[in-house]
Amino acid sequence: MRRNPLWLWVAALTAYAFLYLPLLIVVLYSFNDSRLNAEWVGFTLHWYSELFNDTGMLAAARNSLLIAVTASLAATVLGTLAGLAIHRYKLRILPVLAVTPVAMPEVLLGVSLLLFFNLVFRPWLGLELGLWSVIVAHITFCIGFVTIVVRVSLLGMDESIFEAARDLGATPWQTFRLVTFPLILPAVMAGALMSFALSLDDFVITFFTAGVGVSTLPLEIYSMIKIAVTPEVNAVSTVLMALTLGMIVLASRIHGKAFKSTGA
Amino acid sequence: MNSRLGRWVVSLPPTLFLLLFFVAPSLIMVVASFRFPGEYGGLAPLVEHGQWQLTLETYRFFFSDFIYAEIFIKSFGVALATTLICILLAYPLAWLIARSPKRHQDVMVLLAVLPFASNFLIRVYAWMIILGPQAALARATNSLLAVLGFEPVTLLFSPFAVLVGMVYVHLPFMILPLYTNLAKHDPALLDAAQDLGANAWQRFWKVTWPLSLPGIYSGSVLVFIPVLGMFAIPDILGGTGDILIGNLIKEQFLGTRDWPFGATLSLMLTLAVLVLAGLAAWLARRGVGRHA
Helix, strand or coil, X not given: CCCCCHHHHHHHHHHHHHHHHHHHHHHHHCCECCCCCCCCCCECCHHHHHHHCCHHHHHHHHHHHHHHHHHHHHHHHHHHHHHHHHHHHCCCHHHHHXXXXXXXXXXXXXXXXXXXXXXXXXHHHCCCCCHHHHHHHXXXXXXXXXHHHHHHHHHCCCCHHHHHHHHCCCCHHHHHHHHHHHHHHHHHHHHHHHHHHHHHHCCHHHHHHCCCCCCCHHHHHHHHHHHCCCCHHHHHHHHXXXXXXXXXXXXXXXXXXXXXXXXX | CHHHHHHHHHHHHHHHHHHHXXXXXXXXXXXXXXXXXXXXXXXXXXXXXXXXXXXXXXXXXXXXCXXXXXXXXXXXXXXXXXXXXXXXXXXXXXXXXXXXXXXXXXXXXXXXXXXHHCCHHHHHHHHXXXXXXXXXXXXXXXXXXXXXXXXXXXXXXXXXXXXXXXXXXXXXXXHHHHHHHHHCCCHHHHHHHHHCCCCHHHHXXXXXXXXXXXXXXXXXXXXHHHHHHCCHHHHHHCCCCCCCHHHHHHHHHHHCCXXXXXXXXXXXXXXXXXXXXXXXXXXHHHHHHHXX
């Protein structure tokens, strides 16, 4: 192993500092007893009590959670099916359909769905934009991520296990239930968690598909940043960061266990 | 019979969903770009007095005023600058991780992408604090400028702030593919180069760098394309003059409500992305072919 030169350490540590300092500043100012994000005045939990009494913010958090759970469940089912279909049947169109929404700038999916919902769903079905349109939009961009993860895990597998199952007389459904599914389960779970996190984080596509009545956490944060910055933004950011960190720790545990139980 | 049934059961639900919510909206967007704007925003009726109401007006409008081409060029410039700065920042980090002992690599990668797990808007907002007029950075910069006899500057709501935000948000997309590439390099190649008398710089420039080009290409695609369509960062960190394609598109749909023009702009952006993706695929293939 070669020793790393000093300049490389300095450059890399600068990059790490660049990544972490901004977030540390947000956390720090969430405890600052001042309306301005400028000088350190003193320690307070005022912004957190303000946050937990902010009914608009709490309603937005509820919406975000509802959207993320629904969208990630649906995207996991559809994405897993797409990954299996692409792997098994050498399809041509489905891979392009599943991955393109992931590869395009988000604003394009956002505005095309805005047009679609307003021109088709509103006049023909009488549906105004709302929670449902956000959920549908999130499913659309999450499918690709699940598809990719499932497909990659299938590529790494030995085809002879599936042949063995067939030779032993298993029906396609039995092969799937007893062999394929347990093997791809870690990938399916990883895809589900990824979709959940992406849906919870999404601002751009939600911005175009939410309509007027519905707010999510990112939309709420956006309007606070645009209209009146108070340290409550720092408090909600800190809470979100703590939750995300907790989720990552949990996910890595589940993932580790799933890997062990399948022997992968 | 059973396998054909299985094929439909597995592939039909995702295909139908994506045809309905991805392909159909995209086609509607294409048609919308040829339609007339409605009297109160939105779209005018497609068929009126028994005639199809279609026009090339929005395309003529796009090319009639240089300001739109200018915003496209500016967006490409910002995307290019962001990509280059990301390469400069990500390369040393990815290289250091790839050269570290195997048992440390996972943790170092995790540390590099962990900030990315926090909400996108929070990461942008953090720079509002850092670059804000009351923050230490702006005050220090301006007292330094005052000593040197220059006018004070505003850091926030400027092209500089937009660029910083873009780099910060997209950096992990460069770190990951670069690391994946660099970690696969065979250290024996560097030993061989050293034995043949190459110095540290030559070993980097003649061995490591050319081998890492595929990683740089994929990182660049992952950074360049999202930056090209980004509207939220200029919206939050930029001034009124710092709008990019994404802001222009957003404005047509939510502000002035000129949907046909918004659809035209979206198609132009789609076209630009497709050309770029094709170019990147070609570059990657060429690079792999040469070094395989």
